[in-house]
Amino acid sequence: MAQTSTSLPDRWSQRILCYYENVSSQMQIARIANIPNGVFERVIFPRERLLFETLPEALLEVRTSTSALLLDQIPCLSLQVREGLRTGLNFADATMDSAYD
Template sequence: MLYPQTFDQKNWMLCYYKNDSQSVQILKIDNTEDWYFEKLVDPEERLVFEAPEMAQLQIHYQSASDYGVVEILPCYQLRVRYGLESEPVGRPNLKVVSINRSA
């Protein structure tokens, strides 16, 4: 779920994430002022989303030895790059999450 409130529309970027694990993950961004993102991501699911440049993606998942493990990735590392380096976007299980930035 996206919970946009009032925020600056500058310095946003398109990001791509794929859940390569065999378990469900919860993705969260909560380090930005006036904006919050949370999404449940199934195994092998791909997700394209917009995020502020300085956002950090928290990946919550369960491991065999621990519950609620959190990995944190800066969203700039997930930024979509155009050209041959990028993974093709037209896959059947791709889900695009867009936000309405009009206040």
């Protein structure tokens, strides 16, 4: 599966940093589908962590890698990294991506 992304237009300057972890034992496909003129799709391996930037209104679709069955649709605001939270996350192991670079 190819990983694809495009840049957000300059007029969309309000971006948020988001965190997602594949806690399953199966590969997943994470995709932002509701942003016009933006494409973001990543293969997420089991236990892999992903940091990405996107718009506050974005929805992250999570699908199985084998059948493309929709597992979840998550508002990215609920995935936003917030300064000061200490939840035991080790971001040193996370992959950082701009959702549209």
